[in-house]
Amino acid sequence: MTGLPSIRSIRREAWPLTDRMALERALTPDDDGSGECGQAAHIRPATLESYMQTYGQWLDFLARTEALDEAEGPGERVTPARVAAWRREGKLRGLAPTSRRQRLANLGAILRLLVPDRNWSFVIRPGNRSLKRAIRGGPKPFIVRDVAEVLVHVQKLHRQGLAAADGPERWRALRDAALLALWLTRAPRVGSLVPMTMDRHIALGPDGIWTLRFPGEHTKNGRMLDYPLDAERSTMLTDYLEHARARFPKAGATGLLWMGMKGPMTREGFQQIAKRRTLAWFGKANGPHAFRKWFRATAARRSPELAMDAADIMGHTAEVSVQDYSEASGLHAALRHGDHLAERRARHAGRAERAFAAERARWEEGDQ
Known part of the structure; x- marks a missing residue:
């Protein structure tokens, strides 16, 4: 709609050397008590990953606008004028006010880790105003759907995948059905799905039931989550593994579970799947977080006690x-x-x- 390229996040290993060194300094334990490092010691891995993703988007913006000078350090390249241009681009893209505010909050947070001796208030308080006052937005309409309603569409997608001829459309349908069913019944975060591997995060029982295993570093509250799928969801996952995963390009070069046409799935890829399917089904695109809300709301409607179980599964x-x-x-x-x-x-x-x-x-x- 805006004619702008899609938002991309430069991965940490491709950051300029000065930025990578600053991050390593923040991650290094402060053993001698000098305070020169260890600023990121108290940050949860999932939170740090979110900060780095936003910083990768910031670097991509600089690269696209020919403002990325690798000789500069992170403290030099982040200027009020460039941050203002980034804010304007976000608005031009049609990003929701909450998304634009979160991007600035994340940028300010990681800059405090990379360059802790500088005042970054111009990032998180544009015009000396709070982000909510600087980037105003009204209430966002949101429809809470029952899990059973959405599962009907997922089941149909699964059947379509099984009936389709072998090819990318069949592979995507089987993958998306297994993924969306998993979101609807276990509501994992995208950050937990990206690193899932074949040998560490899933296990098949003798009864054909798959068990999902998320270690603490991949969950919101840092606690390990280990739970089985039901028979129908296990069948969907099995069909994806047997009839689709190995056929994706580059699948043989990695043990990661979720594959796309260009290789292992990324956060952006998961976002696109959720939005593409919900737009086709309901006329409105919803991201992966909507599935977590639907899961929690459906559990609460079924029984108050289930709200406690749902919150526990979701890592609240x-x-x-x-x-x-x-x-x-x-x-x-x-x-x-x-x-x-x-x-x-x-x-x-x-x-x-x-x-x-x-x-x-x-x-x-x-x-x-």
């Missing part, structure tokens, strides 16, 4: 779990009260109708 804290439980309990209490009122109205309405019919009969008898 105990506080968030209690909040989800409370909201679900309140919702169910309101629904039960509404059902009770409806029953009482129906019951009293029936009595009133019978009384009115009897009175009308008496009136008709009197007229006669």
